[in-house]
Amino acid sequence: MKISKDQIYNTNQKKITQHHARFDFLANELDASGLQVNELVDKLVAFQVAIPSWALGAGGTRFGRFSYQGEPSSLEQKIEDIGLLHQLTQTAGAVSLHIPWDIPEDTLAIKEKALENRIVFDAVNSNTFQDQKNQAFSYKFGSLCNTNKAVREQAIAHNKEVIKIGNDLGSKSLTVWLADGANFPGQNNFQTALSHTEDSLKEIYKYLPEDWKLFIEYKPYEPNFYSTVIQDWGTSFMLANACGPKAYTLVDLGHHLPNTNIEQIVATLMLKGKLGGFHFNDSKYGDDDVTVGSIKPYSLFLIFNELVYGIENNKQNPYPAWMIDASHNTKDPLEDLMQSLEAIQIAYAKALLVDQTKLKAAQQEHDVVACQEILHAAYNTDVRPLVAQARINAGGAVTPIETYRNLQIRQSLIDIRGKNSVASGL
Secondary structure (H helix, E strand, O other), X not given: OOOOHHHHHHXXXXXXXXXXXXXXXXXXXXXXXXXXXXXXXXXXXXXXXXXXXXXXXXXXXXXXXXXXXXXXXXXXXXXXXXXXXXXXXOOOOEEEOEOOOOOOOOHHHXXXXXXHOOOEEOOEEOOOOOOOOOOOOOOOOOOOOOOOHHHHHHHHHHHHHHHHHHHHHOOOEEEEOOOOEEOOOOOOOHHHHHHHHHHHHHHHHHOOOOOOEEEEEOOOOOOOOOEEOOOOXXXXXXXXXXHOOOEEEEEEOOXXXXXXXXXXXXXXXHHOOOEEEEEEOEOOOOOOOEOOOOOOHHHHHHHHHHHHHHHHHOOOOOOOEEEEOOOOOOOOHHHHHHHHHHHHHHHHHHHHOOOHXXXXXXXXXXXXXXXXXXXXXXXXOOOHHHHHHHHHHHOOOOOHHHHHHHOOHHHHHHHHHOOOOOOOOO
């Protein structure tokens, strides 16, 4: 299904007068502060976030998964759902495929479906953390790190296959996340496991097309609880440097131990030109992967402050690839993704308001109070009218979730797909 422009326009008219009043009030305040409101809105319009193909169905944990009615049961339907998101928010203009969960059966048809929905293909993701049907060797004891060379070669071959699929679709990057590690002391030799992983990544790197990037993700624990081979940003950074200039670290907000200073990690990687990708979610204890900004919105703002600064000042770092990586166990997946997209835009907008000139001057003077006041002034600004105006300018909805509900889109999807359709993935 699709939402017509008239449907969005008509629903917007019910909110437009109130929106204009709020936007004009904020615009006058920002203008008085010397900020160019139109430039801020244009930056928000340009900011696009990829939706992973596995995020259109209900989430789950290792304890269970509770399906949501009307889920997309094919890659075509997943792209259609992202198209719906993009129509409403004008922020979800890309899809990130996970292989082998979503292997296109007809590459040309999938490309046409994406084009029809104004969706481009972001990074493709390999999977060596699960055994697949008819797989020759098991990944039970690791993939790229495995002591068995045949297992490592199988995992390398899979990554090469993913690159080929992505290249056919027009993607330009590969994300590698490894579950490799150990559950018990003595199970692995740390140095051997790391050396095997580096050698394997180098083989994958050699296969990259000239204009591609390799993103290396890290995670401190889970599914292995004693150790993971790529456990932190430093290990990922080291492996990326070992592979070459087209390899980068990928930061996932949920892949850190509690209270880790993620904004400092972001700043360091951008300074060194090695922040390649970013996965958005939120967490309370560990890799909870819940709705972006639902738990630690101020931390998200501080991270965006470093991202905005890095994009402006660290030209040696490529423009990062943005993606949502969340699990919506009890929510309508589309509504949850809209909430995440809104939170991302809000954090980005607030970071754009930070007066970096004044902040630098305060830092030079060691005026700690002024530094905090400058950040709080930006963070405490209600930027929702800016975000809504960006959506309107691009043809989206003033209030995406309200529009989604008023148009009864979930019920329409259930009518088309049935109550028992299940999406592939976790």
